[in-house]
Amino acid sequence: MLDINTEIIGRKVIYLQEVESTNELAKKIAPQEEEGTIIVADIQRRGRGRKLRKWISPKGGLWMSVILKPNVHLVHITKLVFVSALAVVETLAEFGIEGKIKWPNDVLVNRKKICGILSEGKYSTDSVEYVVLGIGLNVNNEIPVDLLDVAISMKDVLGFRVPLVEVFRNLLEKLDKWYLRYLDGQYALILEEWKAYSAVIGKEVRIVGDNEEIIGTAVDVSDDGSLIIALKDGTLKKIYYGDVSLRFS
Structure with missing residues (x-):
């Protein structure tokens, strides 16, 4: 269980022990929620990635969605996935783990997937109503046997359990940093930093x-x-x- 102190986190956090999908809940409540609201759960019963693929989300991982309402041109919305990926690799680095980003939305460690990112939203032709950034990070959760060749957790890399709330706080700090740069229009910087961590460029x-x-x-x-x-x-x-x-x- 995440022992979350919302005063320390500094924003609204909706914590659930179990949920169908943090992204689905976030999309339902996004129109009336303030920007920066976070939904985080111990377990997702129906977590998913791109193309409706199932995302295994047992206890011990970090399963969260963030509601954003950026006042930007639609052409820049896709870069929010890059913002999230940068936040994840910098968070991993805080714990001594080197992550690489596989275009468009996966973070790898030792060539195995440790994190998936799913961006969804509601847009009109000229404005953004909301964006939901879903992040699924394998922290202390057990990886299913049939996925051991392609997936990995922070615990697997380090050999010990990691304080989940510390991962959560670190990730929010990194997200804040890169999102503020995004709102400031520093798109070139975001892309250059993303490329520095890329697992695909030159491959x-x-x-x-x-x-x-x-x-x-x-x-x-x-x-x-x-x-x-x-x-x-x-x-x-x-x-x-x-x-x-x-x-x-």
Whole structure:
């Protein structure tokens, strides 16, 4: 259980021992909630990632969603995933863990997934009503046997349990730092920092989209958040959506 002192956290925290999905609850209450409200749960019964994939969310992990209401152009919304990923890798670093970011929304440690990020929201053609940033971080939770080859927890890396509330507080501090820079329009800085932690830039990758498969070398991330791939014939292609797998040397 998270022993949360909301006065120390400095914002509204909705803590639940168990919930279907923190993101689903956040979307329901977002219109009437203040910016920065956090929903955090010990257990998610139906946690999910991109494409409605199931996200195993047992006790011991950090399962949370943050409600944001940025006054920005819609073109910059995709960068909020980068903001979240930077906050996660910097939080991991506070505990002596080196994280890498796999485009667009995963954080890896030792080539295994330790964190997933899901951004959802409600937008009109010219404004943002709200954005919900869901973050699922494996902290002390047991990784299912069938996922041991692809997933890892902070406890697995360090060899001991980590104070969950300290991870939570550290993550909020890092989110605040990068979100303020985001609101200040420091998009170039965010992208450059993101690239410094990238697990894909300079790597040969395979990208599977809804209707195509692309193999090439990831060479950059564009200002709009798309991944730039160099194909074998030298052509550069922007990828806006897809599942990335890496060939590690």
